[in-house]
Amino acid sequence: KNVLLLGSGAYRIGSSVEFDWCCVNASNTLRKNGYRSILLNYNPETVSTDYDVCDRLYFDNIDLETVLDIYEREQCVGVIVSVGGQIPNNLAIRLHEAGVNILGTSPVDIDRAENRHKFSTLLDEINVDQPPWAEVGSMKDAMNFIQKIGYPVLLRPSYVLSGAAMGVATSEVETQRFLEKATDVSPEHPVVITKFFENNQEIEVDAVADRGEIIAMAVSEHVENAGVHSGDATLVFPPQRTYLETMRRVRNNTRKIAGSLNVTGPFNVQYLSQGTSVRVIECNLRASRSFPFVSKIYKQNFIEQAMKAILGMSPNRIEQSLFDIDYVGVKAPQFSFTRLQGADPTLGVEMSSTGEVGCLGDDFEEAFLKSLISVGFTLPIQSVLMSTGPLGDKVSFLDGARMMHEQGIKFYATPGTSEFLEQHDIPSEIVHFPSEHRAPSAGDLIENRA
Structure with missing residues (x-):
């Protein structure tokens, strides 16, 4: 029984080692259960292209023609598109139309999730809130x-x-x-x-379903507010500041979505949260880049469970509670702005990070501190440049500013922020925006690493 696995292709922003981990674990599960793993990938830097990871490796482009040729040559019983990221997922409909047996979630349902209009219509039909x-x-x-x-x-x-x-x-x-x-x-x-809702928390769900029934689910929270791409956000698992009622609603909505799309295999759902209200952002019927992280923290291999569901082996439901995990994991992004001339370091809805770290701690503060050190922050911090924007943002940062002042940290601040800090007995040195062409300039401060 030959099964064709589609890999993630070249490393690039948004697709890297996380998807390769998924491919390797998928291949291992296939071989453990009596299947021959046929892998298509063209990146020599991946573990999945090592000679002993699969039974046969095709080092070629991941496109429709190549997949059809290999599928026919190897007489495969099916193709798995849900562990290699977006490239394999995008081929699902065209492979289905060409007569290829897609294992796992139906390509028709994949299209219902990927097509923004169809997915938004589905959410309205099942009474799941969205913007x-x-x-x-x-x-x-x-x-x-x-x-x-x-x-x-x-x-x-x-x-x-x-x-x-x-x-x-x-x-x-x-x-x-x-x-x-x-x-x-x-x-x-x-x-x-x-x-677009501002000042909302983002919550992420990585899950595995078998014919629409969820058998494994991990709910994580972002440190940054919604509006920062999930690949650039700092992920915390188990959640530390999310209300139990919010968690309940997230779980119930995820079950509704999985049932409506008849999911078999891995999937990911992202939510906006404010208080206890939750709204769906999007759903991907494939493994996400956070699958390796939650699998390691949970000590449960989500890809192995997903593969068993895809192969029709009816895996057992993972019943472990988040309250049974006596440590906290933090996944933090790594950026390369200083090595890319002209790069915009402002984070937004399009991903920018080029790597990540995963750290454990007895509590959130310990894990978060480890993650900052791991991605290259120099501690202790001697000085901070502040430009906090609207009054609401200034007020929300005031307690943190007081704590840093008590630690002896020096503040540089743009005029409006400096005036606000002085009003609250926090001294700072005024620096001007680079566009004002006045000294001292915030740009010069950064360039000179003051």
């Missing part, structure tokens, strides 16, 4: 919808990885720019505009 949305085909449609809901809005193409061509628009000019970009990246699929 207000509309499918748009022109600038006129977009502006008509935005007039109803107001800015900011999020523009999202379908079938993309790492937030490609997504953008948060706050004006008509930005809307036009993001709409053109989204249409260029995914011209065959609709662009959906949704209301």
